[in-house]
Amino acid sequence: xxxxxxxxxxxxxxxxxxxxxxxxxxxxxxxxxxxxxxxxxxxxxxxxxxxxxxxxxxxxxxxxxxxxxxxxxxxxxxxxxxxxxxxxxxxxxxxxxxxxxxxxxxxxxxxxxxxxxxxxxxxxxxxxxxxxxxxxxxxxxxxxxxxxxxxxxxxxxxxxxxxxxxxxxxxxxxxxxxxxxxxxxxxxxxxxxxxxxxxxxxxxx
Ligand SMILES: [Zn+2]
Numbered sequence: 001x002x003x004x005x006x007x008x009x010x011x012x013x014x015x016x017x018x019x020x021x022x023x024x025x026x027x028x029x030x031x032x033x034x035x036x037x038x039x040x041x042x043x044x045x046x047x048x049x050x051x052x053x054x055x056x057x058x059x060x061x062x063x064x065x066x067x068x069x070x071x072x073x074x075x076x077x078x079x080x081x082x083x084x085x086x087x088x089x090x091x092x093x094x095x096x097x098x099x100x101x102x103x104x105x106x107x108x109x110x111x112x113x114x115x116x117x118x119x120x121x122x123x124x125x126x127x128x129x130x131x132x133x134x135x136x137x138x139x140x141x142x143x144x145x146x147x148x149x150x151x152x153x154x155x156x157x158x159x160x161x162x163x164x165x166x167x168x169x170x171x172x173x174x175x176x177x178x179x180x181x182x183x184x185x186x187x188x189x190x191x192x193x194x195x196x197x198x199x200x201x202x203x204x205x
Contacts, residue, residue, distance in 0.1 A: 003054070005077065006045045006196075014171050015043040015196040036171060037178045038163070040190040042077045044070075047167055047195035055166055055195050058104045067104065070194050071111035074164070078112045078192050085159035086121030087113035090166075090177055091150070093127040108194060109164040118162065124153045125163075125177060134173065142172040150180040157185030168193040 009021040011028035013036055018026070045051045054070055057063040089105035097103055106122050113120045128151045134142050161181055165174055168191075178189045 003050050003073065004045070005073070006043070010043075010196075013041055015041055015168060015193065017046060017196070017198055030171075037175055037182060037189070038191045039188045040081055042074075042081065042190070042192045043168065043196045044073045044077045044194050045196075047197045051195050058107065058194075059166060062100075062102060062104075064107070067107035068111070070166075071108045074108055074192055074194050075111040075115035078116060078162070081116065081162065081190055081192075082160060083116050084118045084162040084190065086124055086156075087116070087118050087162045087164060088121050088124045088181075089164050090173060091122065091125050091127045093130045095130055104166055105164055108166055112162065112164060112192060116162065121155075121161075124156050124159075124161065125181060126151050126153075134169065139170045139172060142170055143176075146172060146176040150177050152181050152184035152186070154184065156181050158187055160187050161189045163189055163191050165191070165193045167195050167197065169197045 006017060006021065008025065009018040009023040010016065010025055011031055012025045013027055013031040016028040047055065054066050057066040058070055087109050089103055089109040092103045109120055127149055129149045131145050131149050134145060137145060163174065163177055168174060174191050181189050
């Protein structure tokens with residue numbers, strides 16, 4: 001089934017798929033070389049086929065039915081995670097939020113928050129620097145592009161947080177956001193993403 005979750009052959013730290021789903025889960029080279037700052041990582045599936053279309057409908061067409069469907073899949077992916085003190089969507093910069101009308105990650109975070117019995121806390125993380133889209137940038141450029149992009153609310157101190165994003169490509173956005181929350185005193189941050197791109201752009205060719 002096109003929307004079925006990817007169940008095997010992934011890196012458990014960042015969701016990067018190995019060549020075949022039948023391979024055992026094992027850390028990818030990136031995570032071995034520099035372990036990501038989050039505690040647990042959950043994803044529904046790979047950003048391709050029907051899942052890709054669904055994510056794009058949520059992101060660009062404000063399709064609320066698609067957002068509920070995707071949020072439900074994400075909630076299932078989060079089963080077994082420690083109950084967080086707050087569920088935080090990856091924020092948009094206020095300018096982009098105005099242009100778009102809503103933050104698709106906030107819509108996606110609603111069902112995982114309800115399933116885990118945790119409050120939504122979109123105010124715990126904000127985007128303070130407008131950044132250009134990450135698409136087409138190398139890992140290093142992505143890192144530079146996001147320097148100082150996020151600010152955390154002081155209330156995150158001592159809290160366990162679940163951070164929700166729609167698509168994860170290299171994990172740079174998540175890593176920057178998690179770093180910001182941890183620097184502000186968060187106890188631990190878990191990450192949940194609806195879809196993971198099949199390959200790191202800077203691994204191709
Ligand atoms: Zn990895």
